[in-house]
Amino acid sequence: MSETFQLTTKEELYNVLNQLVAMRVSDIYVTANKPLEFKQVDDVHRSTAIAPGEELLIQFINSVGDAKIEGLLSDISKHPSGQIDGAISMPGAEGSATQRFRYNFFRVLDYDTKRQTVKMALRPLNDTIPALEELMIPPGLVKTIDELHQGLILVCGKTGAGKSTTLASLIQHRADLYKEHILTLEQPIEYLFRNDNSSFSQREVGISTDSFSSGLRAALRQSPNSILVGEIRDKETAEIALSAAESGHIVFGTLHTSNAAQSIERFVHIFPTEAQPSVWNVLSSALKVIICQTLVKDTEGHRVAAREILIVNVGIGAYIKQKDSQGVRRGIESGVKDGMVNWGRAADELSRQGLISEQTKEELIALGD
Numbered sequence: 470m471s472e473t474f475q476l477t478t479k480e481e482l483y484n485v486l487n488q489l490v491a492m493r494v495s496d497i498y499v500t501a502n503k504p505l506e507f508k509q510v511d512d513v514h515r516s517t518a519i520a521p522g523e524e525l526l527i528q529f530i531n532s533v534g535d536a537k538i539e540g541l542l543s544d545i546s547k548h549p550s551g552q553i554d555g556a557i558s559m560p561g562a563e564g565s566a567t568q569r570f571r572y573n574f575f576r577v578l579d580y581d582t583k584r585q586t587v588k589m590a591l592r593p594l595n596d597t598i599p600a601l602e603e604l605m606i607p608p609g610l611v612k613t614i615d616e617l618h619q620g621l622i623l624v625c626g627k628t629g630a631g632k633s634t635t636l637a638s639l640i641q642h643r644a645d646l647y648k649e650h651i652l653t654l655e656q657p658i659e660y661l662f663r664n665d666n667s668s669f670s671q672r673e674v675g676i677s678t679d680s681f682s683s684g685l686r687a688a689l690r691q692s693p694n695s696i697l698v699g700e701i702r703d704k705e706t707a708e709i710a711l712s713a714a715e716s717g718h719i720v721f722g723t724l725h726t727s728n729a730a731q732s733i734e735r736f737v738h739i740f741p742t743e744a745q746p747s748v749w750n751v752l753s754s755a756l757k758v759i760i761c762q763t764l765v766k767d768t769e770g771h772r773v774a775a776r777e778i779l780i781v782n783v784g785i786g787a788y789i790k791q792k793d794s795q796g797v798r799r800g801i802e803s804g805v806k807d808g809m810v811n812w813g814r815a816a817d818e819l820s821r822q823g824l825i826s827e828q829t830k831e832e833l834i835a836l837g838d
Contacts, residue, residue: 475519485518487562490593497591523587533559542587551576556657569594598641609808620757621714625726633659649694654684682706695719707739714755727836729759729779730794753790767824778810812837
């Protein structure tokens, strides 16, 4: 077993983080005075490097982060919420540009001392936006979205399902195809878009604007063609997003849901009961596409994307208007000619290609329930 070693400077922490990025890890966990941990293809492993204490971790964030932390996060009186979100840009590996991470810095119980300590979950960010072909997004779906000039497009899935990457690829493609003003509301900003053909306004919640809802309300006065809402999680944001989608804007948004029918229900249930009938009605015409995705382990131990795709046609729109979630599921199943894919078909295709095990196939099929 390799010997552990304590990191005592920011430069040493940079070095270890860059080494982990080179290993293509998806997440890094840094707990004060504990060995660093990292995730590869959903499995968590432990490093021999021991993280510095809380004070040096805060110095690290304050020196390369987009927000300054005052005092110690372990001090409940100074930080009652117990967590801080943000992004950092630190020196990259030798010969490379800066390395960016999304982070959540939070309070946790130290098992050994039985006292509060701090932990940081870091997700490496890639400044290179993958092409749609690399992500294996169906060309027919891309064409459908290209032809839209207003409406709501939802990309759904659990945390870590690759929603941000799919959205970034779709939006960069749109920016290259058209000459638009594209406004994004993110927390934090993950990908940096190229301004080659379109004009981008990337705004970070907590820095550029205080909330998704206030940023979205202001966006309607900033003349965008397309809008990205990093997360639709409250009534006001959902209401403005729906209004914008109705009034001539393309609105991209995300939800933490597993399948298309569930996504529609979740969106409606953001609103109070008395408002829901009208939301079903508006959604039946304003909603255009839902992409639900997850990343699963393939037969070689790598991650592969699987997606359920809903494209709102006349039949699906009628089912939504009738509040018929089972009808929506049937509409996806019968909508193959329109480019729709349910979880069963997605699982069958990956299985046919020999990419996933029988167990993974069954897990994907179950996402449609």
